[in-house]
């Protein structure tokens with residue numbers, strides 16, 4: 001196990017990884033016949049320190065993602081001087097939702113009605129973008145995150161009616177043990193139905209380090225990439 005890099009060496013490592021990921025995104029975008037720059041990058045910085053977030057911002061990253069409330073809140077506060085958009089992408093407890101809406105610019109993991117009122121309350125005085133997380137798992141899967149596609153329309157209505165929340169689109173994670181291309185093809189169908197009711201909510205956040213190409217093929221507008229840029233999370237924490 002190597003010691004974590006610091007300073008200039010870490011900056012070089014992040015720069016090289018970032019360049020590779022940007023190249024992958026550009027290649028996938030072009031292969032899908034989509035215009036250059038059509039797919040935005042959210043760098044998932046969970047488990048990594050605020051100093052890495054700072055280096056990423058210097059390297060031109062504009063959007064970062066976090067999945068645990070306390071860690072996200074602390075990092076957002078430590079980086080408050082940077083011009084970054086904070087995406088909350090993790091499981092949300094309804095008793096933490098208001099606190100998340102106080103610092104997150106985008107909450108990507110809204111998957112049930114119970115979250116809408118506390119998020120709206122926490123967002124008061126600002127405008128928080130919301131993505132609805134839709135489940136691509138089989139209905140009987142364990143630890144399923146995301147709303148059932150059948151419940152999407154009702155959830156979308158509730159978010160669209162909330163005063164301080166802006167319904168922007170959908171988010172999904174490909175299930176483990178399934179070809180991500182097949183899962184994302186289902187997602188594209190779900191999205192087509194959703195867009196008929198909410199044509200402005202065009203964001204589709206899908207694809208991670210291992211499956212961003214498949215997601216871009218299926219229409220992702222945002223990919224969420226962690227380990228391919230920051231390294232493995234196994235040795236941190």
Ligand SMILES: *Cc1c(COP(=O)(O)O)cnc(C)c1O
Pocket residue numbers: 044046067089090173207208209210224225226227228
């Ligand atoms: C951790 C995480 C990611 C990033 O995963 P990598 O495989 O490290 O790129 C993306 N989306 C969600 C919801 C995550 O929790």
